[in-house]
Amino acid sequence: MVLCTVILAVLAAYAIAKIYFKLTTGWCKSQTCLVGKTALITGANTGIGYETALDFAKRGARVILACRSKSKAEEARSRIISETGNENIVVKIVDMASFDSVRAFAREINESERRLDILVNNAGIISYGDRTSKDGLPLLIQTNHFSGFLLTHLLLDLLKKSAPSRIVNVSSLAAAFATKFDVNQVEKHISNGDDYNNSKLCNVYFTQELAKKLKGTGVTVYSLHPGVIKTDIINTMDGIRKIGFTLMMNFMSKNPEEGAQTTIYCSVAKGIEELSGEHFADCKRIKPYKTALNEGAAKKLWEKSERIVKL
Numbered sequence: 001m002v003l004c005t006v007i008l009a010v011l012a013a014y015a016i017a018k019i020y021f022k023l024t025t026g027w028c029k030s031q032t033c034l035v036g037k038t039a040l041i042t043g044a045n046t047g048i049g050y051e052t053a054l055d056f057a058k059r060g061a062r063v064i065l066a067c068r069s070k071s072k073a074e075e076a077r078s079r080i081i082s083e084t085g086n087e088n089i090v091v092k093i094v095d096m097a098s099f100d101s102v103r104a105f106a107r108e109i110n111e112s113e114r115r116l117d118i119l120v121n122n123a124g125i126i127s128y129g130d131r132t133s134k135d136g137l138p139l140l141i142q143t144n145h146f147s148g149f150l151l152t153h154l155l156l157d158l159l160k161k162s163a164p165s166r167i168v169n170v171s172s173l174a175a176a177f178a179t180k181f182d183v184n185q186v187e188k189h190i191s192n193g194d195d196y197n198n199s200k201l202c203n204v205y206f207t208q209e210l211a212k213k214l215k216g217t218g219v220t221v222y223s224l225h226p227g228v229i230k231t232d233i234i235n236t237m238d239g240i241r242k243i244g245f246t247l248m249m250n251f252m253s254k255n256p257e258e259g260a261q262t263t264i265y266c267s268v269a270k271g272i273e274e275l276s277g278e279h280f281a282d283c284k285r286i287k288p289y290k291t292a293l294n295e296g297a298a299k300k301l302w303e304k305s306e307r308i309v310k311l
């Protein structure tokens, strides 16, 4: 009897959570056509990045899948082509855990592409902050922040040349929990939870600062929280956090197509240019997180990032 009640309560909570998330999910209704435009998405072989690439392909764009695994990326490419009929889908290899790789990749794109209209910085991991990259930084902050910072810089000429163009940064609500963020310690590992939250706050700060610097160039930049989405990202977690997150994701999550909507919105919606530098969720601009209100930190992070990636 008690057991029955508990089971029913859990099922009811599950149903209510599902209905709530279905009702609050924002959908990008923009019909913007991307024929003649080029979009580049990092981490496009799976999850939110894949759904974003699929959507751009449906809109007729030339889509560059910037991934670290050739086989996974080729498979994603085949799926996109067979689903959309758009054959203008290109695989390029980049490892966001290596500055050399990012530089080589950017050089190739800058030399071979005539234009770049949309850059989506999407690739990210949620754990592994205790591992060190070959550049000597925690793998997590390098993958989630410094490499995107470097890549964005190296592609700015091409983006400016193609203006009006956009840079979209997939951040997270996790940035709101980065209450211990210290820009002086940003390249140090604290804990996986803190590192992830800090890295996502870096995405927001970078977006704010970049928007200021790009004023008047026709290149606009947005950061966003995609929602909670059940994707492969959970596989980069370990132990008890993974179990907790798996439960949370089953309860609260959007599917990857729903999770990609805000990224797509920021990339294609007309008339949001004056909101450059702002943060979005569910296809709407939202108030900045309390943690993201420190302009001094944004500026300092920028200068520090320039030194670390050796611009």
Ligand SMILES: NC(=O)c1ccc[n+]([C@@H]2O[C@H](COP(=O)([O-])OP(=O)(O)OC[C@H]3O[C@@H](n4cnc5c(N)ncnc54)[C@H](OP(=O)(O)O)[C@@H]3O)[C@@H](O)[C@H]2O)c1
Binding pocket: 042, 043, 044, 045, 046, 047, 048, 049, 066, 067, 068, 069, 072, 094, 095, 096, 097, 098, 121, 122, 123, 124, 125, 143, 170, 171, 172, 173, 225, 226, 227, 228, 229, 230, 231, 232, 233, 234
């Ligand atoms: N899922 C969520 O609930 C959630 C919530 C808030 C924010 N986000 C953000 O959304 C973004 C996408 O996440 P997702 O949930 O779609 O995760 P996902 O399914 O795990 O996709 C992440 C993508 O990033 C790629 N990647 C990871 N490390 C890389 C590296 N060193 N070099 C190149 N590519 C690399 C992965 O490639 P492989 O397939 O080769 O590993 C994969 O394509 C992330 O920035 C994440 O922080 C997600």
Ligand SMILES: *[C@@H]1O[C@H](CO)[C@@H](O)[C@H](O)[C@H]1NC(C)=O
Binding pocket: 107, 110, 111, 153, 154, 155, 157
């Ligand atoms: C990109 O290529 C242009 C010439 O096509 C060159 O002027 C510019 O310096 C290059 N930018 C980078 C960052 O390599």
Ligand SMILES: *[C@@H]1O[C@H](CO)[C@@H](O)[C@H](O)[C@H]1NC(C)=O
Binding pocket: 173, 174, 175, 177, 178, 179, 191, 193, 194, 197
């Ligand atoms: C990081 O953010 C998540 C929300 O995404 C929160 O649950 C968690 O407590 C935060 N972790 C730390 C260590 O602050």
Ligand SMILES: *[C@H]1O[C@H](CO)[C@@H](O)[C@H](O)[C@H]1NC(C)=O
Binding pocket: 121, 122, 123, 124, 143, 144, 145, 146, 147, 148, 149, 152, 167, 168, 169, 170, 171, 202, 203, 204, 206, 207, 210
């Ligand atoms: C944007 O986000 C990506 C991935 O989430 C990150 O690697 C990059 O540093 C960020 N870049 C900017 C422009 O904030």
